[in-house]
């Protein structure tokens with residue numbers, strides 16, 4: 001998928017896999033800041049049951065969609081997956097929320113001409129999202145199918161968005177891709193079902209037990225994902241929030257992450273790792289992040305045996321040319337924290353298949 005996501009580990013996944021190792025019977029690989037879900041997907045491919053969590057609905061939808069199998073996305077009532085996609089591509093454009101707020105039509109409604117999408121593409125996004133919602137309400141598609149279609153819509157709108165990588169703001173000049181007609185595509189689905197639990201909520205509320213392998217990939221810069229991906233969140237929720245400012249941000253401060261503040265990041269991370277029950281924790285971090293690697297090592301060593309493994313350079317997304325030329329390659333590290341047995345483990349017996357998985361709301 002052509003998903004432009006800050007901090008995605010897609011380019012490092014082959015190196016991270018080596019630290020995940022084979023699954024433990026009954027245990028979960030817990031991707032507690034799942035983002036795109038590329039790491040959870042790799043763990044699932046190794047045979048792990050996976051638990052995905054993020055404080056953004058859009059992230060959990062994207063991550064969950066990666067794990068859906070052919071069997072779970074049969075779209076029986078619509079004549080199959082590709083028929084569902086072609087019906088959405090043919091939906092009659094609607095002048096709805098995306099058109100009103102995120103295309104040049106916004107000039108009339110709020111006095112600011114927002115150029116995230118052409119008017120035609122924005123109206124198509126409105127039509128597609130509303131059709132998915134109608135199918136879901138009518139019971140024509142189930143939760144897994146709905147999640148898959150919303151994630152496919154993310155992919156489609158990313159390809160035509162007039163942005164420089166994130167939805168933090170739109171570009172003043174239209175890019176060539178933004179002029180293309182938006183089109184959803186079928187993705188390759190998994191051939192067999194994976195045992196998945198999905199939650200949307202704060203990382204401190206993610207359940208885990210001693211045998212689980214917890215993977216932490218917190219934000220490491222001041223960039224708040226809730227504001228950088230606000231449009232995806234609105235498409236995920238299918239709501240019509242009051243948006244503000246030139247960029248048209250939905251209210252996002254209730255999702256502001258403590259990991260994005262230099263003054264709070266180390267203490268928050270330490271508190272998080274302290275509170276986990278898992279005996280083994282993997283943590284991704286960058287030497288360009290808020291927490292210096294020596295400080296992190298000193299803090300985590302108080303909790304358990306901590307080893308740091310450089311993963312080499314990552315050609316990560318940079319917001320602009322200046323940032324690209326000024327920065328040296330980012331050095332990503334994987335920190336392995338192992339600690340003695342904490343308390344008797346009780347492996348959760350209730351495994352939820354992806355078809356039935358719950359999107360437990362961590363926020364009201």
Ligand SMILES: C[S@@+](CC[C@H](N)C(=O)[O-])C[C@H]1O[C@@H](n2cnc3c(N)ncnc32)[C@H](O)[C@@H]1O
Nearest residue numbers: 007008009033035036054055202203217225257
């Ligand atoms: C570095 S990204 C994870 C990238 C992911 N591993 C991947 O490969 O795509 C950090 C993620 O943490 C999420 N996040 C930030 N603060 C959080 C919190 N307090 N609780 C849960 N998720 C949080 C963000 O929404 C973002 O998706």
